[in-house]
Amino acid sequence: MSKTKLKVVAFGDSLTQGNAIGGAFENWTELVASELGIDVINAGIGGNTTVMARERFRADVLDKAPDVVLINFGMNDHLLNNEGESFVALSVFEENLVYFVDEIRKINATPVLVTPNYFIEGNDTEYYYSRHPRKVYEPYGGALGRLDIYIDKIRKVAKRMDAGLVDIRSECEKYDPYEFLRTVENSGANDGVHPGMIGVRVYAEKLVEFLKMI
Secondary structure: OOOOOOEEEEEEEEHHHHEEEEEEEEEEHHHHHHHHEEEEEEEOOOOOHHHHHHHHHHOOOOHHHHOEEEEEOOOOOOOEEEOOOOOOOHHHHHHHHHHHHHHHHHHHOEEEOOOOOOOOOOOOOOOOOOOOOHHHHHOOOOOHHHHHHHHHHHHHHHHEEEEEEEEEEHHHHHOHHHHHEEOOOOOOOOOOOOOOOHHHHHHHHHHHHHOOOO
């Protein structure tokens, strides 16, 4: 690592903010900070889209004078309402990612795009479809298919802008989602979206690998 004490801002939604796991509030930002002995500021807010996050971007990110910014959005941006309308259009999502990368570079910090993990679609009583209308996602082959369109946009923005990319979506495919995510079976939670202990450690492991190269 080029600096002995990096300052990292983790900018995202609830996947960044973290969840209570096994009775302890442990998330990947804490694990990364502990493993590398660096400062990691958790600027994740549950439910945030990139549109919401853009409003707090200066105060929560730029004003912290970070060396590295981890940008972890998409899980809420991809959502559709009951009428099938986008929470955040794909073009707007892309525009916001580009804005974040550009502005981070203006303060001589390193932008790193982090793809969100998958989720368990489930049914009307369990997991994703117990909270979101299944029918509106059918044209995309399901809700996960819709999320993957936004994830692919993250990859394309990273490539086009020569920005850092940590592809958690690809990495989590190596794991059983019922083990990677918080589920009824491993935590008593009808969640299926947020990472459980295994998922948190995968996030941390891949981010530590990336940050060691900076």
